[in-house]
Amino acid sequence: MKINSYIKDQKPDFYIYNLNLMLTPDVLNKFSNIKHVFLQGSPDRVTKFACKLANTNNTNQLEKLFVGSNYLGYKVNDVLLISHGMGNTSMITLLHSLSKVLYYAGSHDVKYIRVGTSGGIGIEPGSVIVTDTAFMPNLVPGFKISALGRDVIYPTGMSYELNQKILKAQPYDLPFKVLLGNSIAADDFYLGQARFDGAITPEYTQFDREEYFKKLQANDIYNFEMESTALASFCNRADIEATMIAVTLLDRLKEDQICVTKEILDSYAERAITVATNYLKVA
């Protein structure tokens, strides 16, 4: 874990706005033994996963962290679970703040794993993708930061070793596929993911979309989501091992709208959790 030298020696006794967290010795002690951080899209999903890891159905038994912020977290032994919201901006804002806490607390060997949902591209719905490389929507394997008006693109390969450990931890008889592939992080759910059902009229045609999806498949891109490039580029720059485990909720080659039942959606989301938990058992 590598921190900005400008703040490295700062005394950790300040307020972290985006987490609504005042750093004190007690707070730092709480985060001092973290080995894994699981990042998920919504507070509901984080709560569900935390209960599973803590072996309880009673959410009141778990202490809610970062209350009053846009993010919700729980700590279960040496695992921190936290919601990241939707989109690269929400993700990267979290990563800066969270990494500061973990750095000052001494948790320098932590691994970050996003566990989430995605739109598959020519993949059977309900399959789980482990991301090798995250792509920008223009098919650049990178993430653009525009600091002070200057664009810089940072590399977005996920951790090879972590991915191998995750894949090897999966039993042979899982009732769904677990695939290593590339992912694309869009900055919008509708136009940014070639949908036709957004509020704004697309400039692209059905033909353009088909050509685009062919290019995605030619790059071994298996799924669309909205946070992988921010996660990969941040963790590469900060020297943190990271990856993404995401279940596909639909096949975007066939449809745009997610209209399966809540039960099916929940069962799919559970598959990504299963893959993550299988890894955690042997980590």
Place this chain on the structure above:
Amino acid sequence: MNFEKLNPYIKQLKVDYLYHLGIDSSMDLSLFNDLEYIIFTRSDRDILLFASIFAKENNIREFKGYPIFKTERFHMYKIGSVLAISHGIGSPSLLICLNEIAKLVYHINRPNVKFIKISPAGGIGGAKVGDLSLVDLALNGKLEPLFHSIECGRDYAYSTIMDNSLLHDIADFLNKFDHNVLIGSAIGSADFYEEQARIDGFLPLTTTVEDRDLFLQKAISFNVKTLNMEATAFASFCNELMISACAVDVIVVDRTHTDVVPLTEDKQHIIMSNAFNLISKYIASKLSAYK
């Protein structure tokens, strides 16, 4: 909103699933038949605060403080003829919210609904903590009035130049309270740290303190008063659909002096409450004028 600008594909859908709102167009949407305003803010905490303040100001006794429909991603409250919704952090999250809310507005046939976004922001150019700044122009990090988007692999640039009629109406009203309401440009960034010229982020610095100060000075010369993470997306979306809209930035940090937001939760509550109070009064004055 000009429904003729709305994606015609929506109009021919048998059922439109507003997936993140948990609403679909086949449901009974008569709850929204009286909608006049939609208020957007970032966090679940703040939108409940707005909804509570508005309910109290307007004596809406049936408001109980429970969000409606799906609560996984956004929290939504209906208080009288106002819908209040939290949109999360950043343009990607805001755009999901705006797309589905705009489609909802179409399905309930209320084209004159007005959008007001009230968000925390960093202030420069004389904007002090606690001030409100109404955004008359949203700029990207290169100080252009554009929002960039990649669609089907190609780059598009949307104009952020909006009709500011609602802004001026709000400004006229707020000035009657003798409140120091600023009007200025806002920079919409895609991150809280590097893209807002902060030097206290976690990642290694790629710019110097001098670079930052030069950038902020240049922004001030463009009449920028605030920096936030959604300005350009909000402006370009509303412009595209000709929605009557206004963004109100609430300054929580004076960026000419510090990168660090100096307010703990209690002080943020006071500042946001003040902003929500003023906008509630504005809306109340308009609603009573309609009657």
